[in-house]
Amino acid sequence: MAYHLTRRDLLRIAGTATLATAAAPLATACGSGAPKSDTDGDAFTVYWNAGHGYQAYEKVIDEFEREHGVTVNFQKYQWPDLRTRLLADLASGTVPDVVETQGAWVQEFAVSGDALSLAKYVAADGAEMGFPDDWLPATVSRNSHEGEVYGLQLHYTCSLLLYNRTMLDAAGISPPSTWDDLLAAAKELTTGEVYGIALNQDSSYAWPWLVQNGVRFYDPDTRAVLAPREAAEEALRFQADLAHRHRVSPVPVPSTDYAGPQKLLSAGRAAMIITGPWDLKPIADTSPDLELGIAPVLRQKEQATISAGASMMVPAKASRPDLSWDFLRRITTLDVERAATREAGMLMPRKSWAEQPEVQDDEHIRAFADGLPHARDFLEEIGPTGRSGEIADNLFKTLYQSIVVANTPVSEAFAVFDEAAGRALAG
Amino acid sequence: MGRTRRRSRRRTLDARRARTAYLMLLPAIAFFVLFTYLPIGNLLTTSAHSGPRADEFTGLGNYTRAFTDPAVRHAFGITVLFAVATTVGALVLGLALALLLNRPLRGRVVFRALLLVPYLTSVAIVGLLWRNILDPELGVLNRLLAALDLPTQQWLITHPLATIIGVMLWQHTGYAMVLFLAGLQGIPEVYHEAATVDGAGPARRFRHVTLPLLAPTTLFVSIISVITGLQAFGQAYIITDGGPAAATDLYVFHVFNVAFEARDFGYSSALSFLLVVVILAFTVVQLRYGRRGEVRY
Numbered sequence: 001m002a003y004h005l006t007r008r009d010l011l012r013i014a015g016t017a018t019l020a021t022a023a024a025p026l027a028t029a030c031g032s033g034a035p036k037s038d039t040d041g042d043a044f045t046v047y048w049n050a051g052h053g054y055q056a057y058e059k060v061i062d063e064f065e066r067e068h069g070v071t072v073n074f075q076k077y078q079w080p081d082l083r084t085r086l087l088a089d090l091a092s093g094t095v096p097d098v099v100e101t102q103g104a105w106v107q108e109f110a111v112s113g114d115a116l117s118l119a120k121y122v123a124a125d126g127a128e129m130g131f132p133d134d135w136l137p138a139t140v141s142r143n144s145h146e147g148e149v150y151g152l153q154l155h156y157t158c159s160l161l162l163y164n165r166t167m168l169d170a171a172g173i174s175p176p177s178t179w180d181d182l183l184a185a186a187k188e189l190t191t192g193e194v195y196g197i198a199l200n201q202d203s204s205y206a207w208p209w210l211v212q213n214g215v216r217f218y219d220p221d222t223r224a225v226l227a228p229r230e231a232a233e234e235a236l237r238f239q240a241d242l243a244h245r246h247r248v249s250p251v252p253v254p255s256t257d258y259a260g261p262q263k264l265l266s267a268g269r270a271a272m273i274i275t276g277p278w279d280l281k282p283i284a285d286t287s288p289d290l291e292l293g294i295a296p297v298l299r300q301k302e303q304a305t306i307s308a309g310a311s312m313m314v315p316a317k318a319s320r321p322d323l324s325w326d327f328l329r330r331i332t333t334l335d336v337e338r339a340a341t342r343e344a345g346m347l348m349p350r351k352s353w354a355e356q357p358e359v360q361d362d363e364h365i366r367a368f369a370d371g372l373p374h375a376r377d378f379l380e381e382i383g384p385t386g387r388s389g390e391i392a393d394n395l396f397k398t399l400y401q402s403i404v405v406a407n408t409p410v411s412e413a414f415a416v417f418d419e420a421a422g423r424a425l426a427g
Numbered sequence: 428m429g430r431t432r433r434r435s436r437r438r439t440l441d442a443r444r445a446r447t448a449y450l451m452l453l454p455a456i457a458f459f460v461l462f463t464y465l466p467i468g469n470l471l472t473t474s475a476h477s478g479p480r481a482d483e484f485t486g487l488g489n490y491t492r493a494f495t496d497p498a499v500r501h502a503f504g505i506t507v508l509f510a511v512a513t514t515v516g517a518l519v520l521g522l523a524l525a526l527l528l529n530r531p532l533r534g535r536v537v538f539r540a541l542l543l544v545p546y547l548t549s550v551a552i553v554g555l556l557w558r559n560i561l562d563p564e565l566g567v568l569n570r571l572l573a574a575l576d577l578p579t580q581q582w583l584i585t586h587p588l589a590t591i592i593g594v595m596l597w598q599h600t601g602y603a604m605v606l607f608l609a610g611l612q613g614i615p616e617v618y619h620e621a622a623t624v625d626g627a628g629p630a631r632r633f634r635h636v637t638l639p640l641l642a643p644t645t646l647f648v649s650i651i652s653v654i655t656g657l658q659a660f661g662q663a664y665i666i667t668d669g670g671p672a673a674a675t676d677l678y679v680f681h682v683f684n685v686a687f688e689a690r691d692f693g694y695s696s697a698l699s700f701l702l703v704v705v706i707l708a709f710t711v712v713q714l715r716y717g718r719r720g721e722v723r724y
Contacts, residue, residue, distance in 0.1 A: 254670030390689035
């Protein structure tokens with residue numbers, strides 16, 4: 001017998017569908033990517049950089065899961081996506097348990113009250129894990145705010161000049177140690193399709209030149225940005241001249257990809273690049289025959305370069321901070337650091353790491369380790385303002401591209417930068 | 428008396444039918460309320476606040492700031508340029524391709540499909556594809572030009588906005604073409620035959636028959652293209668990162684950076700709401716003036 005829907009049936013169906021629609025967002029609020037709330041007790045969410053998912057860390061995670069009876073939800077993102085995700089989570093109040101961070105994020109989130117102070121954990125476990133005595137001092141200060149530790153350094157690296165040894169040897173050139181040496185070498189090495197040096201489109205790669213010229217991102221006493229100004233203008237002008245006046249570097253192409261110079265070096269189209277140890281593996285993988293040399297830290301007014309690296313923090317609203325701290329503690333042991341270095345050639349923040357055979361027996365890693373004492377954290381003073389995201393990522397990028405990419409006169413570019421930076425600092 | 432009762436029964440029946448209709452519409456209304464109107468309400472509330480957590484009340488401060496912010500003015504200006512250029516391009520190229528592929532050509536089905544493929548491809552894939560093609564040192568396009576002894580170009584440095592307009596057109600023209608094809612096939616052949624009998628050549632038939640009868644399609648394509656252009660994000664995010672020196676800092680990309688780099692959700696909410704108002708204004712103006720060109724035979 002055929003069943004006919006009555007009007008009442010239709011109303012019931014409509015009502016049920018309405019309820020289902022209304023309930024859907026509630027049911028999916030903890031969907032695939034969202035961090036689990038504290039009611040989902042067995043899930044432990046970690047946000048991590050996509051390039052740092054080493055086997056050494058996976059092993060630590062396996063042990064962590066076994067010991068605590070949790071499942072680690074190990075979510076990997078590119079840095080910009082990780083920041084977007086984290087800010088959305090902080091706004092919603094549903095946060096992950098541990099976050100890997102870069103630049104001055106730890107200080108930025110400490111200032112805004114979104115990062116958990118690790119002071120009580122450091123007081124309890126610091127001596128046993130060698131913190132802070134076995135950590136390079138800069139790696140402690142860049143993760144602290146008003147005397148309290150808010151993050152632990154995971155990797156600690158620096159930028160150096162990498163070069164194609166075969167090309168330099170063929171031209172009878174020694175690795176440059178000053179800007180003048182570098183310019184002369186770049187001119188000599190630029191032939192046909194080969195550039196003497198390849199500048200990076202990523203504005204943070206401008207900073208080794210700036211710190212070599214004695215520039216600070218922010219002076220808290222005078223509230224001046226990019227000071228001393230003449231030195232900042234000179235350093236940026238020098239880079240623009242490499243591309244536009246001397247034509248020894250391709251003009252960097254704006255994009256989100258910072259691997260352009262590495263690809264040119266690997267392809268034999270550039271003789272020198274400035275980069276960090278993260279490019280060692282891609283170079284070895286894509287051009288195993290390339291004779292790679294690493295020059296000592298360049299000198300202009302000072303012999304200096306910039307530090308880089310990643311830290312970890314615990315969001316202030318993390319539901320199980322004790323567990324989060326245990327994760328941080330386990331992943332920063334010397335054994336794990338050594339394993340990550342063997343696996344990926346990554347540099348680490350512990351002083352004792354630098355003495356290990358993985359470092360001393362590898363020419364390239366040792367060169368970077370030797371560069372670390374000259375490394376400066378260029379975000380160190382802008383970080384505590386809480387405005388580093390806007391000023392260092394947005395405004396400085398525009399300034400760098402105006403001068404080095406678009407070849408705009410420095411005074412004109414700085415006028416635009418100063419107005420915007422002033423507004424940002426005023427809040 | 429009987430008539431009054433019948434009228435009353437009809438009114439009751441109408442009311443019950445209306446109630447049924449509203450109840451049947453409830454799921455859709457609930458969906459729009461939850462996923463569109465509540466977020467817009469939330470956006471408006473947030474836009475009246477400032478600070479990293481959007482918890483300091485500023486009233487209309489974010490709106491007045493938007494009107495005096497040179498970066499916002501710049502982003503809005505280039506976005507309008509982007510939207511106008513991509514709309515005009517989509518109309519002209521889409522119509523030209525539709526006219527071409529409306530003819531009895533061999534393999535026209537294949538051509539139509541090929542032209543639609545970019546539209547069906549994710550903007551992320553299109554962006555990565557073109558970023559690699561346009562790379563001045565390692566990209567295919569400059570390699571090809573060099574092989575042909577032609578001067579190579581710094582596509583993303585000298586004319587970045589024009590370049591991403593070109594990429595947008597490459598991706599979206601196929602969709603405009605499909606809409607125009609549908610419009611062309613809806614024009615009865617009898618009008619063209621009558622015009623031909625009256626002595627009109629191909630150009631006059633196109634101007635006085637085809638174009639006026641395509642007016643509703645043209646209006647639809649232009650509205651969709653303007654909205655898509657004003658909301659463009661992926662091209663700036665993936666191909667140019669907004670550069671060089673903010674030359675491709677499209678409005679939505681700028682709003683994204685205000686929210687997720689500068690961490691100013693209040694200001695970004697105000698900027699987002701202003702874009703909604705602008706899109707509504709553009710659409711109303713287009714509808715009002717676009718319908719004047721419509722004809723019926």
